[in-house]
Amino acid sequence: MSKPTRLFSIFSAILLAILLVSLFRLQVLRGKYYQQVAESNVLRIRRIFATRGEIYDNKYRPIVQNIPSHDLYLTTNKVVDIEALARFLFHHLGIENEELVEIVQKQRFKSYEEILIADNIEYESMLKISEYLDNFPELNFRIGSTREYLYPNHFSGYVGRINEEEYEKYRSEDYSLNGYIGKTGLERFYEVLLRGKDGKEIVQVDSRGRSLDLFSHEESYLEPLNGLSLVLTIDNDLQNFCEKAFPRHLRGALVVSDIRTGGILAYVSKPDYDPNIFMQRISPEAWKELNHKSKPMLDRVIHATYPPGSVFKPVTAGLGMEKKLVNRNTRFKSCGGGYQYGNRYFRCWLHSGHGRTNIIQALAQSCDVYFYDLSLKLPLDEFKDYAQRSGFYGKTGIDLPNERRGFFPDTQWYKENYGQNIQTSGHKINLSIGQGEILTSPIQMNAYFAALANNGVWIQPHLLKQTVGRSRLTAAEVQPLKSMKLPFSDSDLKLILEGLYATCNSKYGTAAVVQVPGAKTFGKTGSAENSMGKTTHAWFCGHIETDKPEIAVTVFMENAGGGGSIAAPVAKQVFDYYIGNIEDIKRTVAIPAQFRTAEDEEEEPQEEEEIVQPEEAEDEEDIIEIEEEEEEEQ
């Protein structure tokens, strides 16, 4: 035997001896002990669910809250008679046999763990089921927590049991198959903030309660970190008023936003649905209602896009000004109720015609011919570029999932869809008054009109104001808000605003109903022809100023009629309500006691000490909080 071979043999023999001795000790000497441990089946990890963050309006009034629920759990390895169990569950809870088999199959590698088979069971059926629980040792009730949505709305979204697909997708994020996940709306968008982090506890006592002492250290408990609660920019009073102000029988959207911050104060989409119905097994009737042809599930504020009609005219006018084609005194052809271009005749909405108008009158009276004429001087691709710079092509970036893009066609698009030889002038005429292929969503319109009022600064619309709970983050800390300057010079912007003011306040203005004593109103109406029906979509977009700009309101109604006659009166109600209750709506509310952190209570010198010694990550969060508070105090 050569020297290396001998060394290898000795080496292998040592390793073998180590393994043999260890295995002997483990399996023979201590085998009986481990058999007992194995039979008592008590060593396992129990998950302690973190409490999901709640959602509040800007005055800390609840919109979504947690309420206790009765949940039924199944432990698959304790099942005695699966057929009896299947009959029982079907009878009381309507769980089909296949569903049960699937649950058992899915759980096969964790048969000692409980799995949630029915959540949020009504009190009466819980009592009924409880009577029979002695026969089914595999079933037991636990008190869990479910969501309560305080009013029907489209922005909160709802949570649901995590499904297989989501479980696979978020595998690394420690979801439990018994857990919930945000499915739509804010619940989905801010899932990461709301969810928190589940805790864990290791159970290691045998059936007689003796500690098994398998772990040498006591760190067998990991506390859950509760989710952050969201404080929204929504104002429940205003939201509630807008809900009621929107005519019951109509479909559409109503958005109110704070001009200076971009925060949404009211967010209404009609018809609506109650998110609470997703918190229990959905009955077939409820399901039918959700799928009604009026589409109550559709969020018309961001998930749908529509032709804007005349509310788009400020954009056309803006490009005309940027290209120096329009100034205060520019007048085009006289409007005699229509415009002849080639062999086509484009009508103005007013058959009798508006005569020769300047830009302010054209906006106030919504003269189509003025814009037809202007559009012929605008290159299509610049028009698209300008619409994009005004926030109409693409998404606004509101903090809700699945926002729909706006659309504006360009030459390329027409060539692809209508052939290479397309003449775009006729289309341009249509686009100039917000008709044709252009599509916008109510939220885009609202952001644009808010920007007009805000010195031309466009701010990304958003619902989150700040978080409360473990850490206090402002919306900007969670996600930086985009903002941009609309392509207007100061004088051009002033001209547009004059036009919008005249719309509401001049004798011939299309929105002359929208006048509020003690405040200045601005706006633009629109009656958009569309492919969905004969009646036009009614639009009103505008804002109100006291000594400074206050709120921007967008009213949109599907196939409801004229913007001036149908949409504008609703906006007036909202403006009236706002001015009437302005003190109350703008009042700032002190942070409620349950959200105060220890630092809030402490006195200032101590806070300064903490700033001097920023050692750990946690302290850094504290500093951010302190700084915010200082700003608030100022």
Place this chain on the structure above:
Amino acid sequence: MINRKKFDFVLLALLVLLIFLGCIAIYSASTTVVSGFKGTQNYWWRQIIFAVVALAGLTFVIWLPMPIFDVLILPAFIANIIALIAVLFTPSVSGAHRWFSIGGINFQPSESAKLLSILIIARNISREGLSDYRKILNGFSIMLIPIILIMLEPDFGTTIVFWVSLMAMLIAADVPVFYILLILSPAFSVVASVHWIGIVLWLLFLIGFLVMSRLSWVTITVAGIVNGFVSLVMPLFWMGLKDYQQNRILTFLDPTRDPLGAGYQIIQSKIAIGSGYLFGKGWLGGTQKNMNFLPEHHTDFIFSTIGEEFGFAGSIILLGVFVAFFARMIRASGELMVSERRVATSGIFAYLISQSFINIGMNIGLVPATGIPLPFISYGGSNLLFNTLSVAVVLKYMNERGFMK
């Protein structure tokens, strides 16, 4: 192709036996019986497909004419290094970049890197007229390339195996054993630095040993300084670590400190193996596997299923097959006269035996959990393929050895 007089049929038979035992264990590990429902995940038949592919690969390697085989090693190694670089740019899977995923098949380039690095180093350090010093230097320099790339993935467990096989290859290349000990001495110093008595004893032993080995004074001085430095700096380094960093290292060494994470699995594995007692609970009769091992109990913790279902007797039989297998490989390394092939065989032997020891040791709570699978037994395609191919290389060398012996 196969030379009946030289071909090691016993080694091949033991290899096939191990793979077969693996399939049996995987079938059980991926099957659960719950109140009349028997559910089997598709792992076991996939493993059978992997086994067929691996054996086909083995046949191919043996069939390949030796000159072509020799020529292919270098380009294959270079390609493998490129793959190791490329894999760092793949999307991360639970925090690591280890796998190429092509059409549902995952390929881990660090698996093939073990075999190819061994072959390349064997060729390099067994050249004629190379001083011991050059052998060590060359071996280290080449080995560092894959090791650094694999550390970047990051995958520290795998790199231990590289070091062990490098040591074995140096020994097989007739580098004196005390050089190897000298290389390893800083590692011993780290261990000894736990206590000051340990440091003193270790340094005295080391210097005595070096003097006895009649090494030059330069070597002794350098080794003394390096080891003294390491043993003195280690405690300072340890004290300089933050609490959580110390905890992380302590948890690695003693997983029961972390009952909610790594410790839970190790304890579960110990309960499973221990409760197997003398003769086990019978095939498919394991109860502990139904607990929370997923997804490791058919890969890294497969031995716990074997220990539970076949008891001490089963563990002994499996160890016996492994012992016979490794004895056969040691014999092969003794019989090969071409130095390059002998060195390569030693490296392959070391790489397989160290993985087996670390994996079983991990299952019974003896060594820290490092994510190293049990060769031929654990579920996993690229792992099985390259382990089998490395045995194929040994079989090939044996088959084509000269008549000198």
